Amino acid sequence: MTKKNLLITSLIGVLFLFISMILFRNLIPIATVILLESAAVIFTIYSVVALIEIWKSRKINKSEKWMWTIGFVFLTLISIVLYFFNRRDKVVEQNQLV
Numbered sequence: 448m449t450k451k452n453l454l455i456t457s458l459i460g461v462l463f464l465f466i467s468m469i470l471f472r473n474l475i476p477i478a479t480v481i482l483l484e485s486a487a488v489i490f491t492i493y494s495v496v497a498l499i500e501i502w503k504s505r506k507i508n509k510s511e512k513w514m515w516t517i518g519f520v521f522l523t524l525i526s527i528v529l530y531f532f533n534r535r536d537k538v539v540e541q542n543q544l545v
Contacts, residue, residue: 457527460489490527494519497530504538 463486501507501515515534518526530538 454531456489456493457531460486460493463489490523493527494523497527497535500535500539501530507538 464483467483467486498516498519501512504512515526515530518529
């Protein structure tokens with residue numbers, strides 16, 4: 448998955464979160480549930496793709512791979528931001544970063 452696709456996916460997930468917060472404030476419960484579930488699905492897909500990239504990488508050691516796995520499981524949104532903007536270029540092989 449390219450960096451552009453990952454960025455678009457992340458922005459769509461954040462957009463769903465903001466829309467659901469606005470709808471929740473206006474007390475439209477079913478729309479909020481649908482949007483929150485959509486954001487959760489997008490973040491889950493992104494996390495799975497990122498974890499696959501991490502575990503296939505030969506550039507980082509196993510303890511760092513476990514650290515990222517624990518981060519994505521327990522602190523998903525923070526891990527997504529840190530991984531995408533800070534660490535992805537160092538984890539993924541250069542020929543995969545189309």
